[in-house]
Amino acid sequence: MVSCGHFEKSVIDKISHDLLLFFGFPLAVKECSLDLGSFYNPTRRQYDANMILKAISELTSPDAIKTIGLMRVDIYIPILTYIFGQSILNGSAGIVSLYRLRNELYGLEQDNNLLTERFRKVIVHELGHAFGLIHCHNPSCIMRSSTYVEDLDQKNLDFCFKCKTELDRRLSAYRT
Amino acid sequence: MAEKKVSILVVDDEESVRDSLYNWFIDDGYDVECAENAKQALIMLEARDFDIILADIKMPGMDGMEMHRRIKTLNKEPIFIIMTAFASVDTAVQALKNGAYDYVTKPFDPDDLSHLIRNAASHITLREENKSLKERITTLEDVDDLIGESEGMKQVLREVESVAQSNSSVIITGESGTGKELIARAIHSNSPRKYFPLITVHCGALTESLLESELFGHEKGAFTGATFNRKGRFEMADGGTIFLDEIGTISPKMQIELLRVLETRTFVRVGGNKEITSDFRVICATNRDLKSMVKNGIFREDLYYRLNVVNIRIPPLRERVEDIPLLVNHFIRKYCKSMSRDLISVEPAALNHLQKLEYPGNVRELENMIERAIVIGNGKEIKLRDLPMGREVMSSSIESLDDLEKKHIASMLDKYNWNISRASKALNVDRATLYNKIKKYDLKKSDR
Numbered sequence: 001m002v003s004c005g006h007f008e009k010s011v012i013d014k015i016s017h018d019l020l021l022f023f024g025f026p027l028a029v030k031e032c033s034l035d036l037g038s039f040y041n042p043t044r045r046q047y048d049a050n051m052i053l054k055a056i057s058e059l060t061s062p063d064a065i066k067t068i069g070l071m072r073v074d075i076y077i078p079i080l081t082y083i084f085g086q087s088i089l090n091g092s093a094g095i096v097s098l099y100r101l102r103n104e105l106y107g108l109e110q111d112n113n114l115l116t117e118r119f120r121k122v123i124v125h126e127l128g129h130a131f132g133l134i135h136c137h138n139p140s141c142i143m144r145s146s147t148y149v150e151d152l153d154q155k156n157l158d159f160c161f162k163c164k165t166e167l168d169r170r171l172s173a174y175r176t
Numbered sequence: 177m178a179e180k181k182v183s184i185l186v187v188d189d190e191e192s193v194r195d196s197l198y199n200w201f202i203d204d205g206y207d208v209e210c211a212e213n214a215k216q217a218l219i220m221l222e223a224r225d226f227d228i229i230l231a232d233i234k235m236p237g238m239d240g241m242e243m244h245r246r247i248k249t250l251n252k253e254p255i256f257i258i259m260t261a262f263a264s265v266d267t268a269v270q271a272l273k274n275g276a277y278d279y280v281t282k283p284f285d286p287d288d289l290s291h292l293i294r295n296a297a298s299h300i301t302l303r304e305e306n307k308s309l310k311e312r313i314t315t316l317e318d319v320d321d322l323i324g325e326s327e328g329m330k331q332v333l334r335e336v337e338s339v340a341q342s343n344s345s346v347i348i349t350g351e352s353g354t355g356k357e358l359i360a361r362a363i364h365s366n367s368p369r370k371y372f373p374l375i376t377v378h379c380g381a382l383t384e385s386l387l388e389s390e391l392f393g394h395e396k397g398a399f400t401g402a403t404f405n406r407k408g409r410f411e412m413a414d415g416g417t418i419f420l421d422e423i424g425t426i427s428p429k430m431q432i433e434l435l436r437v438l439e440t441r442t443f444v445r446v447g448g449n450k451e452i453t454s455d456f457r458v459i460c461a462t463n464r465d466l467k468s469m470v471k472n473g474i475f476r477e478d479l480y481y482r483l484n485v486v487n488i489r490i491p492p493l494r495e496r497v498e499d500i501p502l503l504v505n506h507f508i509r510k511y512c513k514s515m516s517r518d519l520i521s522v523e524p525a526a527l528n529h530l531q532k533l534e535y536p537g538n539v540r541e542l543e544n545m546i547e548r549a550i551v552i553g554n555g556k557e558i559k560l561r562d563l564p565m566g567r568e569v570m571s572s573s574i575e576s577l578d579d580l581e582k583k584h585i586a587s588m589l590d591k592y593n594w595n596i597s598r599a600s601k602a603l604n605v606d607r608a609t610l611y612n613k614i615k616k617y618d619l620k621k622s623d624r
Contacts, residue, residue: 044283050192050195050196076283077192077196077199077200078190078192078193078196078282078283079193079196079197079200079259079282079283079284079289080196080200080283080284080285080286080289081283081284081285081286082286083286086199088199089199089202089203129203134202134203134204134205135203135204135205145203145204145290147285147286147287147290148287
């Protein structure tokens with residue numbers, strides 16, 4: 001995991017627990033050496049997720065199975081106004097941002113526990129894509145597409161049976 | 177059966193837009209491809225179909241609007257969605273007027289994009305369902321057209337029922353207009369293949385090369401005018417039935433080709449090299465005597481026996497006159513409904529006349545007569561004068577020259593109280609002539 005910005009140890013611990021639980025691989029954390037300023041788009045006042053993702057992919061260490069970049073900045077892709085996270089299907093990397101997950105952005109009271117839970121859900125979701133899973137229609141499954149924070153809150157931090165089975169099938173290829 | 181993936185073609189000159197949309201849709205499980213300009217998109221569309229096309233309105237070379245116009249000429253009906261910047265909303269509105277499904281302004285809200293594509297996918301599903309239901313309704317209506325209580329028709333219906341469940345080839349014989357295609361539809365609609373297409377080919381209407389391309393399909397560039405790949409009728413009939421009407425008209429070369437396809441159920445598109453397999457049932461129809469054509473060496477014997485597993489002969493209308501009143505009522509109901517008119521009756525003289533005709537054009541001829549009579553009639557009852565030849569029949573019964581003469585002489589005799597001298601003077605003939613006419617027409621005072 002490449003962290004671009006400071007993330008509390010308690011949050012990192014929870015993410016580490018999730019990754020071991022769902023994917024069965026340990027987490028290695030690395031500080032981000034990227035200058036995010038070079039991905040800033042002054043017109044949109046946002047950061048280009050495609051470019052960051054490309055840069056993160058290049059930072060992947062040889063022993064890493066997948067790399068996930070954690071951001072605090074507002075990220076976008078050219079056609080969308082914003083995104084929570086981005087990864088390449090079956091690819092080696094993904095990125096996730098806290099920015100749009102904060103309650104304060106929507107005029108609600110700050111809630112750090114909820115923020116952490118949303119962040120964990122987006123990370124597991126994006127890694128699901130990186131392991132080849134597509135969006136799921138099950139409303140409680142972590143792989144359901146979420147375009148609003150309310151969507152994130154509705155789904156569980158868990159895979160449905162169908163996605164779990166498919167994920168296990170795909171993970172077995174890595175274990176052998 | 178696996179659910180068919182909705183396919184999306186993204187057309188945009190900006191690589192970042194194409195990649196972003198590609199990744200977004202791939203995550204949603206769609207079948208996605210990208211083109212960097214309209215020209216490339218059109219080439220891709222010739223090779224395969226897409227359910228949804230998401231195209232930028234402003235692209236170098238051909239713009240999105242022009243591309244949409246060209247797609248329409250390819251006889252394809254994808255859902256076309258325009259992507260535009262705020263500055264070109266007016267153009268996007270114009271695109272909607274030209275038949276685009278919707279437009280989105282860049283950048284889009286992620287939720288808007290998801291909704292738009294989901295709605296477009298539902299639209300596709302509904303369109304497919306609608307098409308399939310319409311086809312089924314048409315089929316059911318057509319099967320309802322099988323009217324007849326005569327022993328000949330009952331026998332045909334019994335044969336249809338028994339042969340429908342099998343997979344055997346059928347030849348339907350009968351004069352022109354007896355309803356051979358209806359029988360083919362009835363067999364298909366009652367068969368296990370009924371949820372798959374019934375594909376009809378009128379062999380007699382096509383030249384040998386056209387028929388070949390029609391049946392087997394063709395690859396782009398196979399001949400002049402073959403500007404895109406096209407599926408053949410055998411391919412379209414996969415899972416269903418192919419109905420080859422006027423089979424007796426096909427050339428010896430096509431007979432060999434057809435025999436080969438029937439034996440292997442595989443074929444190659446004209447100009448292609450890929451072997452295609454299709455699972456279809458064959459029903460043929462002809463108004464010719466295939467057996468004597470075989471004897472005369474005009475029709476291949478092996479093909480005849482392959483096709484002629486079951487033979488259903490439809491009797492001509494003159495052999496089932498008792499069905500005419502039923503058919504007349506059926507066609508009155510059919511055409512009054514389609515013309516939104518109240519049901520009308522038939523005067524006995526008209527029905528009597530209809531039962532005496534020869535009908536070389538069989539049921540089709542009767543149907544046309546009824547349709548015409550409803551159009552030109554008074555809207556309450558079909559009268560003898562509304563039928564072809566009916567007016568002549570009416571005239572011949574009361575207005576022949578002899579009839580007129582007899583009627584006129586009788587009225588003059590009556591007028592002059594059978595005074596022969598006065599009547600002959602009024603008629604300007606001599607008495608002897610008048611006597612002869614009275615004798616000829618057997619006129620008597622009591623006649624009046």
